[in-house]
Amino acid sequence: MTDTFKLRSGPSRRQLLQGAASAAAALTFPGAPAIAQSARRDMRIGIWGGDFGNISPVVRWDIQAGLPMLNIFDNLVRIDYENRKIIPHIAEEWTNTAPDVWRIKLREGVKWHRGFGEMTAEDLVYTWRYHLESKSFQVGFALFALDTIKADGKYVVEVKTKRPFGAFPGVAMGYGGMIISQNAHKEMGNQAYSAKPIGQGPYMVETLRGNELELVRNPEYWRPGFPKLDKLMYRAVPDSSVRLQALMRGELDFMTHPESREVADAAKNTNYTTVRTPGWNWDYQQFNLKGDPKAPFQNKLVRQAISYAIDREAIVKEIYNGEANITDNQIPKGYLGHRASLQRYPKNGDLNKAKALMAQAGVKGYEVEVITSDKDWLRRELELVAAMVSQIGINYKIRNLDMGGFNNLWLNQKFEQHLEDITLVAPDPDATSWWFLNSKGSSSGLNNPEMDALTDSARAESDPEKREGLYHQIVDRTLEDCPLVYHCNVNMVQIFDKRLTGFKPSPQEYVELHDATTWSA
Amino acid sequence: MWRYVFRRLGQIPIVLVVVTITIFIVVRSTPGDPIQIMLGMQTSPDAVAAIRHEFRFDQPLYRQYLLWLWDVVHGDLGRSVRLNQSVVSLLTERFPVSFRLALAAMVFAVLVSIPLGIISALRRNTWVDYLCTGVTLIGFSIPNFALALVLIFVLSVKLQLLPITGIGATSSSLWASIAPYVLPSLALGMLQVAVLTRLLRSSMIDVLSQDYIRTARAKGLMPSTVLVVHALKNALIPFVTMIAIQFGYLIGIQVTIEYTFAIPGMGTAILNAVVNRDFPVIQGFTLVIASFFLLTNILADILYSVLDPRIRY
Numbered sequence: 160m161t162d163t164f165k166l167r168s169g170p171s172r173r174q175l176l177q178g179a180a181s182a183a184a185a186l187t188f189p190g191a192p193a194i195a196q197s198a199r200r201d202m203r204i205g206i207w208g209g210d211f212g213n214i215s216p217v218v219r220w221d222i223q224a225g226l227p228m229l230n231i232f233d234n235l236v237r238i239d240y241e242n243r244k245i246i247p248h249i250a251e252e253w254t255n256t257a258p259d260v261w262r263i264k265l266r267e268g269v270k271w272h273r274g275f276g277e278m279t280a281e282d283l284v285y286t287w288r289y290h291l292e293s294k295s296f297q298v299g300f301a302l303f304a305l306d307t308i309k310a311d312g313k314y315v316v317e318v319k320t321k322r323p324f325g326a327f328p329g330v331a332m333g334y335g336g337m338i339i340s341q342n343a344h345k346e347m348g349n350q351a352y353s354a355k356p357i358g359q360g361p362y363m364v365e366t367l368r369g370n371e372l373e374l375v376r377n378p379e380y381w382r383p384g385f386p387k388l389d390k391l392m393y394r395a396v397p398d399s400s401v402r403l404q405a406l407m408r409g410e411l412d413f414m415t416h417p418e419s420r421e422v423a424d425a426a427k428n429t430n431y432t433t434v435r436t437p438g439w440n441w442d443y444q445q446f447n448l449k450g451d452p453k454a455p456f457q458n459k460l461v462r463q464a465i466s467y468a469i470d471r472e473a474i475v476k477e478i479y480n481g482e483a484n485i486t487d488n489q490i491p492k493g494y495l496g497h498r499a500s501l502q503r504y505p506k507n508g509d510l511n512k513a514k515a516l517m518a519q520a521g522v523k524g525y526e527v528e529v530i531t532s533d534k535d536w537l538r539r540e541l542e543l544v545a546a547m548v549s550q551i552g553i554n555y556k557i558r559n560l561d562m563g564g565f566n567n568l569w570l571n572q573k574f575e576q577h578l579e580d581i582t583l584v585a586p587d588p589d590a591t592s593w594w595f596l597n598s599k600g601s602s603s604g605l606n607n608p609e610m611d612a613l614t615d616s617a618r619a620e621s622d623p624e625k626r627e628g629l630y631h632q633i634v635d636r637t638l639e640d641c642p643l644v645y646h647c648n649v650n651m652v653q654i655f656d657k658r659l660t661g662f663k664p665s666p667q668e669y670v671e672l673h674d675a676t677t678w679s680a
Numbered sequence: 681m682w683r684y685v686f687r688r689l690g691q692i693p694i695v696l697v698v699v700t701i702t703i704f705i706v707v708r709s710t711p712g713d714p715i716q717i718m719l720g721m722q723t724s725p726d727a728v729a730a731i732r733h734e735f736r737f738d739q740p741l742y743r744q745y746l747l748w749l750w751d752v753v754h755g756d757l758g759r760s761v762r763l764n765q766s767v768v769s770l771l772t773e774r775f776p777v778s779f780r781l782a783l784a785a786m787v788f789a790v791l792v793s794i795p796l797g798i799i800s801a802l803r804r805n806t807w808v809d810y811l812c813t814g815v816t817l818i819g820f821s822i823p824n825f826a827l828a829l830v831l832i833f834v835l836s837v838k839l840q841l842l843p844i845t846g847i848g849a850t851s852s853s854l855w856a857s858i859a860p861y862v863l864p865s866l867a868l869g870m871l872q873v874a875v876l877t878r879l880l881r882s883s884m885i886d887v888l889s890q891d892y893i894r895t896a897r898a899k900g901l902m903p904s905t906v907l908v909v910h911a912l913k914n915a916l917i918p919f920v921t922m923i924a925i926q927f928g929y930l931i932g933i934q935v936t937i938e939y940t941f942a943i944p945g946m947g948t949a950i951l952n953a954v955v956n957r958d959f960p961v962i963q964g965f966t967l968v969i970a971s972f973f974l975l976t977n978i979l980a981d982i983l984y985s986v987l988d989p990r991i992r993y
Contacts, residue, residue, distance in 0.1 A: 205845075209939070209942075209944075209948040209949075209951065209952050210763075210944065210948065210949070210952060212762055212763055213762075213763065213764050215764075218764050219718050219719060219762075294726055294727035294730050294731075295727070296718070296719045296727070298727065299719065299727065349764070350764055350765065350766075353764045353765070354765070366850075368773070368848060368944070369773055369774065369777065369848045369944025370848060370942055370943075370944040370948070371848060371849050371850070371944070373850065392849075392850075394845060394849060394942065395942065395944075396845055396942035397939050397942060397948070398939060398940055398942070400829075401832065401844055401845070401940055401941070401942065402942075404832060404836065404837055404844055405843075405844045405845050405942075407837070408836060408837065408840065408843070408844065410843055410844060410845055410846065411845075560711075561954075561955060562717075562955050562956075563710070563711070563712030563717055563954070563955055563956060563957045564710070564711045564712055566712060566716065566717045567711045567712040567713060567716070567717075568711070570713075570716050570717075571716075
């Protein structure tokens with residue numbers, strides 16, 4: 160009898176211990192289905208933030224949720240960034256039949272994920288009405304102009320706006336243009352839909368677990384040949400250095416939002432592609448002109464002096480390691496109305512001019528509290544700016560706040576002056592100006608009838624050429640009044656495995672489309 | 681003893697009420713409105729008012745607390761303002777991750793601290809002792825996030841031995857599930873290594889100087905028998921109770937480690953909740969962490985009594 164057939168009364172103590180250890184490990188660290196690494200039909204994407212938050216368009220979502228969302232939901236329109244045009248996507252065409260009436264023709268044959276049928280006009284009507292009825296955040300940002308919405312047949316929607324709204328294609332159809340499935344939303348309920356939404360985009364949600372979101376190819380996608388990959392794995396990795404190291408180790412294939420100091424080194428690594436795009440964002444200072452009427456900065460000459468005292472090139476070099484573009488105005492490259500980035504204020508500033516303006520204003524020097532949030536680069540930027548303005552006698556008392564504390568003071572206009580960065584969400588210059596410069600704008604401290612008339616006209620006008628002219632005037636007026644002082648537009652940067660092809664970057668922070676991204680042969 | 685245990689268990693609700701009232705007042709007195717933060721600047725006052733009403737933030741503070749407490753008693757910890765998800769489901773998702781990480785860190789700490797504590801006690805005031813206590817000094821003095829970065833650089837980037845991220849992710853094998861826990865466990869458990877090693881060292885020194893150890897040696901017992909059966913068994917009593925206390929502590933201190941290693945645990949959830957002033961999440965998670973800490977402390981007391989028959993409550 161060989162050992163193989165020896166009868167034993169039971170397992171040995173060692174076997175028991177091994178078995179117990181394996182069972183405990185299996186229970187404690189449950190395994191899950193494998194990711195097919197060898198086939199390379201998948202891509203692992205590292206994004207910023209600790210989690211995704213909501214991934215439903217009808218509930219308030221964060222930038223990090225937008226990155227996957229626009230691969231789950233096709234927008235009504237897309238943007239041709241090179242030609243500065245809003246182009247059809249699931250909205251095939253749109254017409255402005257009266258100054259306050261828009262007719263949108265939806266593309267036929269677009270299917271909702273997981274058998275929820277064809278997308279129709281009723282879905283668009285349901286989505287926008289849901290926003291209005293639930294008073295969602297999108298009403299404030301994008302859909303504020305909507306008055307009535309009705310379907311006209313299976314694929315046409317007619318929208319009446321409260322007043323003529325020329326920015327409708329960019330603002331309402333662009334930023335507010337992610338549509339939900341009426342049937343799925345009603346069947347699943349709002350909360351379940353937020354966790355596993357039914358879209359009509361190139362990818363479908365498979366799982367959302369903590370900081371990982373798995374999307375799989377939509378087999379019924381309406382654009383033949385797209386998407387190119389079978390699976391996208393998003394992982395939220397909050398620390399940028401860790402995200403980059405995980406990429407370099409092969410734990411990720413694609414990463415967003417590297418810190419600017421890491422970009423130059425990463426760009427030298429020939430195994431990776433580094434893409435930089437001037438972003439639709441600002442680093443800027445804002446004066447609370449609705450605050451203390453005796454504050455020296457209420458005088459526009461003082462504000463102009465501050466803008467002249469700023470060495471924008473030094474900010475870009477020192478704070479952003481060159482990963483930003485100098486600007487003195489609110490309309491970044493790629494927006495309707497953009498001209499050159501510097502219109503009035505020199506890139507290195509002009510201290511003599513600044514001092515002359517202070518003298519002209521009759522202000523010798525003063526102290527002011529300037530708030531900023533807890534972003535490391537903004538703290539450093541504010542210290543640098545404080546040193547710059549100290550040369551014209553202004554003493555910035557810096558107050559750092561956590562994001563919640565900053566937002567509280569900023570949104571309630573309980574500050575004297577602040578320095579912050581902001582991402583511009585809607586692809587229309589209205590988003591760069593109206594909210595910050597019109598006296599009715601929620602983030603505006605300005606009360607200038609001329610500016611009100613200009614921003615209202617530009618918002619109402621639908622002729623792009625006329626709008627462009629109006630925005631040039633708005634920028635000129637802004638540079639004269641200086642209610643905000645703009646420093647730079649920070650680059651959007653992605654770093655990814657060099658074997659990945661087809662990715663088209665965007666200046667919009669939350670837009671990273673991967674329908675065409677694939678592995679080269 | 682059971683009377684003592686029941687008395688301690690009976691104290692838990694009182695402690696939790698005090699803790700939750702404190703948290704309730706502190707988070708609400710922090711500047712920042714969760715609804716305003718969530719909805720942003722371009723929103724109407726109507727929208728803010730509607731959602732504030734939905735979350736009862738428009739009610740007096742005492743009433744908000746009482747309503748929350750009533751819901752808690754009925755198993756409802758509320759709904760996250762930012763995540764549109766119930767706090768209970770968020771906890772169900774996050775607590776096991778934090779628990780596993782704390783467990784892994786404690787296993788590492790125990791495995792390292794027992795030999796270090798014994799060796800440094802046996803070789804007291806020699807270079808071996810100084811080396812062991814030097815290791816504990818590192819554990820005490822290096823913040824865990826700094827140690828985490830060093831470990832990432834050495835073990836992941838340079839030596840390519842271990843993954844940096846991956847906890848909570850899909851994985852292909854048992855090792856692929858365990859591997860992402862190694863670096864965070866080392867970084868998180870180093871402080872516990874220091875605490876436990878020092879404790880065991882002093883406990884062993886104390887025990888080794890007792891008369892019964894001298895008697896055991898005089899009886900001619902093997903040194904290993906004296907060490908393991910007579911000395912270590914008694915020296916481990918405070919050690920084991922300290923493990924229970926430290927385990928409760930580990931659940932609450934993972935924030936920086938979770939942030940560094942992209943771990944979807946309770947720490948990152950609380951961090952995001954604090955930044956966004958997501959009151960229901962802060963309150964719910966604090967309640968669970970406090971309860972866990974209290975329970976592990978009671979467990980430590982019970983263990984103490986079980987391991988040392990001389991102790992009676």
